[in-house]
Amino acid sequence: MYDIDTDIKDIDPAGFETDAADHDYLTELTRMEPADASRLLDVGVDTQENARAGSFIQKDRSVIHCKSHRDGLEIMGISQAAARYEWLRDYIWKSVNPDTDKFTAQVKEIPHEGYFIRTLPGVKIAQPVQSCLYIAKEGFSQNVHNIVVAEEDSEIHIITGCATAPHLTKGLHVGVSEFYVKKGARLTFTMIHEWGEKVSVRPRTVTHVEAGGILVSNYISLKPVGNLQMFPTTYLDGENAVARFNSVLVAAKGSHLDVGSRVILNAPNTRAEIISRGITSGGTIIARGDLVGNYPGIKAHLECKGLILNEGLMHAVPELRATVPGVEMSHEAAVGKIDRREIEYLMARGLDEDEAVSTIVRGFLNVDIEGLPPSLKAKLDTAVSETQKDMM
Amino acid sequence: MLLIEELKVEVGGKPILKNINMEVPRGETHILFGPNGSGKTTLMMTLMGFSGYHITHGKITFKGEDITHMPIHERAQLGIGISLQRPPTINGLKTRNIVEICGAMQGGADVEKLARELNFSEFLDRDVNHNFSGGEIKRSELLQLMAQQPDLVLLDEPESGVDLENMALVGETINLLLGRGIQCPAPSDGPFVNRASDTAKSALVITHTGHILDYITADKGRVLYEGVLCFTRNAREILKWIRQRGYEGCARCTI
Ligand SMILES: Nc1ncnc2c1ncn2[C@@H]1O[C@H](COP(=O)(O)OP(=O)(O)OP(=O)(O)O)[C@@H](O)[C@H]1O
Ligand SMILES: [Mg+2]
Secondary structure, three states: OOOOOOOOOOOOHHHOEOOOOOOOOOOOHHHOOHHHHHHHHHOOOOOOOOOOOEEEEEEOOEEEEEEEOOOOEEEEEHHHHHHHOHHHHHOOOOOOOOOOOHHHHHHHHOOOOOEEEEEOOOOEOOOOEEEEEEEOOOOEEEEEEEEEEEOOOOEEEEEEEEEEOOOOOOEEEEEEEEEEEOOOOEEEEEEEEEOOOOEEEEEEEEEEEOOOOEEEEEEEEOOOOOEEEEOOEEEEOOOOOEEEEEEEEEEEOOOEEEEEEEEEEOOOOOEEEEEEEEEEEEOEEEEEEEEEEOOOOOEEEEEEEEEEOOOOEEEEEEEEEEOOOOOEEEEEEEEEOOOHHHHHHHHOOOOOHHHHHHHHHHHHHOOOOOOOOHHHHHHHHHHHHHHHHHHO | OEEEEEEEEEEOOEEEEEEEEEEEOOOOEEEEEOOOOOOHHHHHHHHHOOOOEEEEEEEEEEOOEEOOOOOHHHHHHHOEEEEOOOOOOEEEEEHHHHHHHHHHOOOOOOHHHHHHHOOOHHHOOOEEOOOOOHHHHHHHHHHHHHHHOOOEEEEEOOOOOOOHHHHHHHHHHHHHHOOOOOOOOOOOOOOOOOHHHHHOOEEEEEOOOOHHHHOOOOOEEEEEEOOEEEEEEOHHHHHHHHHHHHHHHHHHHHO
16 A cells, blocks of 8 residues: 655654644635745745635644635535545545554544545636645644545646745654546646755655546655655556656755655556656755556656765665566666766856856756646746755 | 967877967868867867866967966857867757857847758757757757857867758858858958958868868868878868878878
């Protein structure tokens, strides 16, 4: 079901506080405290909500804003959803086992909300839904449980930004997420993380994709984070199901990122692609990818590229496993430093050395992330340039 | 414009250029011939300042400035531009962007227009040199130089790998780049006599086939043989000699 190495950097959930004051509900996002609002903006939250189909904002353990602007789109806190829908029992803790590790156990034991987002059958929502999980309380362990259900033939893009209050020095985010992509549905899930330098992050995600369903998952973490470990697992259970993962990771000094994806291809003609780009400048990146082919004729590809600027550890762990003949699986992994020839080529075009390096770094991180709204794309470009400047 | 004196260069600890002396005056185009491995590319890379080309002796002067140890980008800003024989791929950087970077030195270039003229528009959104064919690389390099408009153009085999149809395009573009196609009817007297050569760029062009000579006017040709410049003459004449006697024969006849 879900297994991971937990021996990297041991975090003890017991060392965090699990109680927090309640925060008031905001009917309008624009009425948010300016300091909080600016952090939300950094992770792509549109407080005007103009170009968003709906929003879900949680601060510490309180849902402070939650709204759907479209028919056929349901957004609410998980406890409210559980109260409303009897059938949710068939979805909660059905993909992730609470006994997986101490983090999932903590979410089971002391849950702090999380979102429920659902599109009804056939409902196609063009604008993204935004969600944000925000930690404001010093030393808090935020334990959320999220459920997304894209019903048959529906389409949804969720942009989820995670961040902490500016001066937080200690915090833990544990997120159990169970996503269900039904027949012919399409779920695009873009996660932008800006956790603080002292924050530990343990997302635990499992997605099931039915026949003809598509999961596109983008993960972006450019700012320093204490330590992050996640290995979302996706099951392609129905014929023609597709999963695509893109991740862009930057690890500055003090950051430890252990990030990967696993896709298990169980049905005829399923396809998976994992693309990851990591840059370390003093930090550690362990970029994992695991593809498991259990049906003849499936296609899967894994591409993992890492750059070390100055120093740091870059560890690519690509794995391919096939249990039947006739699968088509490949991987491409490369770890290195910037090629001197590329720098000098750009210098011959008039850039000084620093400009040349930043241009190459920007290019390196420039994976085409599907479905990003232009404003977010621009934000990402700026963030990449800034990140790279910080490193020089 | 460009003056090279007693230049000795080592690559990977091995002496490649043994004693190069040459001058390319303003507005002149010089052609460099020489067998594979004779050091032609080494000379150009050294002129541009690429690492790995270790100058053990001698001096390079450009526009009166000693550039022997000048960083690459300063040479570029001073007006030297190069078309590489084997440029690297830069992943994630669009060709459009590198052409813009080149144009920035001139205060901006009309990238779309230049690309249209080189029949290269459809490549603007591709990563720089990524999976470009041999001929496409040449056009990409040329497009960058068109945006850059350097005063000294270094072209390392600009026509190799270019198909017959594109050869005319490449040849004419180089002619345009070198500013030699401007047939300016000069008044019989007056200050405009030298107008064509005023706008003309200086150039050093490496070629094996000499096809490029059908499109540009060369002022001089030279043969580089085993790290030494051994022969200076009219470019077409050299080509004929090389065909008749081979490089070695060429080299010997000057001794
Ligand atoms: N990095 C290197 N290490 C060792 N030898 C090198 C290196 N780079 C070039 N050389 C050698 O230097 C010599 C000159 O190479 P150069 O590329 O300048 O030749 P060229 O005249 O341009 O040849 P061609 O016509 O084939 O392009 C060759 O023998 C080549 O193998
Ligand atoms: Mg060469």
